Amino acid sequence: MFNFLRAFALVVLFTAPAFAQNADRPAVPLTGFNPDKAEVHANEVLVPGLIGTKAVEGHIVIPDIRSATLIQPDGRIWRDYRRGPLLWIAAAAVLGMGGLLLAFYVLRGKIMIEGGRGAAVIKRFGSFERFMHWLTAFSWCILALSGLNIAVGRVTLLPLLGNETFTALSVWLKYSHNFVAFPFMAGVLLMLVVWVRHNIPNRIDVTWFKMAGGLVGHQHPDSGKFNGGQKMVFWVVVLGGLGLSITGLGLLFPFTVTGILGMQLVQVIHGGIALGMIAAMLGHIYIGSVGMEGAIDAMKDGVVDLGWAKTHHNLWVAEELAKSPHAAE
């Protein structure tokens, strides 16, 4: 009996035009007052602002103005970026670059001083130059490691350490990131002021790059105090460092200059610049340490082997000797 009634009801539902119309809406309100005909549908998609990805803003009676943003669907885009592309970019920057350097080391080996170390040395960097370099370098390492931890620690370190240990570590890395940022910014500004005059690109650099810096083969293009590659490192550090400083300050003082969508964007830019810089700095660290004999001396002792200097920075050595014939001893 009930089955029959149900079947009958269905037939009525599908045949009666009045019902069909009712299902489509908008129809005349059945009861009560219809405040806005456009809002008959109980479908969130029709809510203005939610059709795109713009946030829905409103009026709020509590002091926290950020609460006035009712819905910001872009949070999900940010989530998807952090869960997918970010991990790949980080892997490419660290593992990809690491693999390239390893391959280069295997193929080319350590670049030795031609003719071996001599007795004579020449002063390359003063103590202040070395101070600002290491100030930036050490703070950069802390920032890079703590930043990588925030970006990918969850999929790398967390499974190894367990939740409690990883949280304890991450809290300290977070604070280091926030405070070590200031010595880093100071270092970048100092290097910009002190070294910019040696790092203006010129025609010598074009030749240097055409010859791939002498990295391939055994020829040595001309070079002043800094060769084309070092100038590139300088500008990566200065421009990247300034970009990181500006976006980083935005993250340190959240919501002071921008809203929620801006904060997401600032965070993505900060991470992007940082990962690019990590890749570049891995190359810099490689060639300054295991990649080339004698290169580390410049920043360690401030003096380098004269033979090495003549091979890699011939124009600079000539300049120094012209200034003072006793520069090398």
Place this chain on the structure above:
Amino acid sequence: MARMKFLCDADRCIECNACVTACKNANEVPWGINRRRVVTINDGKPGERSVSMACMHCNDAPCAAVCPVDCFYTTADAVVLHNKDLCIGCGYCFYACPFGAPQYPKTTNFGARGKMDKCTYCSGGPEGVDGSTAEYAKYGANRIAEGKLPLCAEMCSTKSLLAGDGEIIASIYRERVSTRGYGSGSWGWQTAYQESIDV
């Protein structure tokens, strides 16, 4: 198990903020933190609506996905909770949350936000026995363990804010809309659950 949800029938909300007050009182929420709030859209203009909003306990919650220390978890009722002992106060969940739900006890700069706090759907947190003093101090009330629904919805004077099993509150809302002939939608459902209530 039920899939717990919130639904605010904006055509009934009168912006009395009783849900906000009830939440603060039931959970002893610290100063400066609002786990729930009422936002008015088109204030003073035709089509004005007020919507009471808190954590929507999303499917595939963005906060949980972006958390660098993985401190979030989902209960059997599909409520999204977090462990304050693991939270490092980085603020990422606030960037990711579509509803502005995560709140921080400190507003100072330099990353000193303190442990994140948000709506727990009145179901406490991971702190020993359900309803214990320690749990209350850290996460607030555990009404779910007592068989009760969140207080904000329970004491809504116009029954605008509904809490409970998603299918049940959706059917209540559907019935309301078909009876009165209008409805401005299940605010946040598309974003939180990738579905809306068809009427």
